[in-house]
Amino acid sequence: MTVKISVLVSGRGTNLQSVIDAIENGEIENAEIACVISDKKEAYALERAEKHGIEGIYIDPKSCACRQEFDDILLGILKEKGSDLVLLAGYLRIISDSLIEEYRNRIINIHPSLLPSFKGLNAQRQAIEYGVKYTGCTVHFVEPDLDAGPIIMQKVIPVLDGDTADTLAKRLLIEENKAYREAVKLFVDGKLEVNGRIVKIKE
Numbered sequence: 513m514t515v516k517i518s519v520l521v522s523g524r525g526t527n528l529q530s531v532i533d534a535i536e537n538g539e540i541e542n543a544e545i546a547c548v549i550s551d552k553k554e555a556y557a558l559e560r561a562e563k564h565g566i567e568g569i570y571i572d573p574k575s576c577a578c579r580q581e582f583d584d585i586l587l588g589i590l591k592e593k594g595s596d597l598v599l600l601a602g603y604l605r606i607i608s609d610s611l612i613e614e615y616r617n618r619i620i621n622i623h624p625s626l627l628p629s630f631k632g633l634n635a636q637r638q639a640i641e642y643g644v645k646y647t648g649c650t651v652h653f654v655e656p657d658l659d660a661g662p663i664i665m666q667k668v669i670p671v672l673d674g675d676t677a678d679t680l681a682k683r684l685l686i687e688e689n690k691a692y693r694e695a696v697k698l699f700v701d702g703k704l705e706v707n708g709r710i711v712k713i714k715e
């Protein structure tokens with residue numbers, strides 16, 4: 513069976529690209545990207561989708577009276593596309609509880625810190641300002657609480673003397689892109705077992 517993936521984006525889309533490449537080069541088998549959905553018209557991620565013949569859909573937040581209305585439209589599209597898995601890849605909107613409920617343990621996000629440290633925006637800056645010696649990225653299932661869902665995978669990198677939020681973010685992005693495609697492969701291969709907060713990777 514082919515796993516249909518829908519990807520939600522707001523920006524440049526390097527994590528989207530990583531998953532596209534892994535599907536195209538056969539690293540991830542039995543999966544296809546059904547569509548890429550953006551809340552930003554100018555998101556470069558939409559161009560990436562187009563270059564690979566993937567449908568890109570823009571939903572204008574201004575056309576919706578509230579978050580729930582936006583997410584109702586989004587949910588309609590996700591269902592229409594037959595999505596089995598939803599990836600948040602630099603998607604900047606908070607997702608409503610009803611959407612999370614509908615796709616429980618089937619929505620995955622990536623965050624640029626070792627959760628539960630440095631939740632929310634500017635995680636790399638938070639890490640620099642806190643003075644940690646190591647940081648990293650976390651791929652996790654999405655729960656209603658922000659950046660708090662069951663952890664699938666983490667990758668760790670050192671914070672170097674002289675690092676700024678920008679230099680750290682750049683080095684971290686390489687690990688993020690790897691972690692995301694590895695985690696998606698585990699999901700697609702049916703190797704993730706979720707028990708409460710604990711995600712077990714089956715042999």
Ligand code: GRF
Pocket residue numbers: 523524525526527528601602603622623624649688
């Ligand atoms: C990444 O740093 C990711 O961890 C965070 O948003 C950024 C998205 O980057 N959630 P990209 O759009 O995938 O390049």
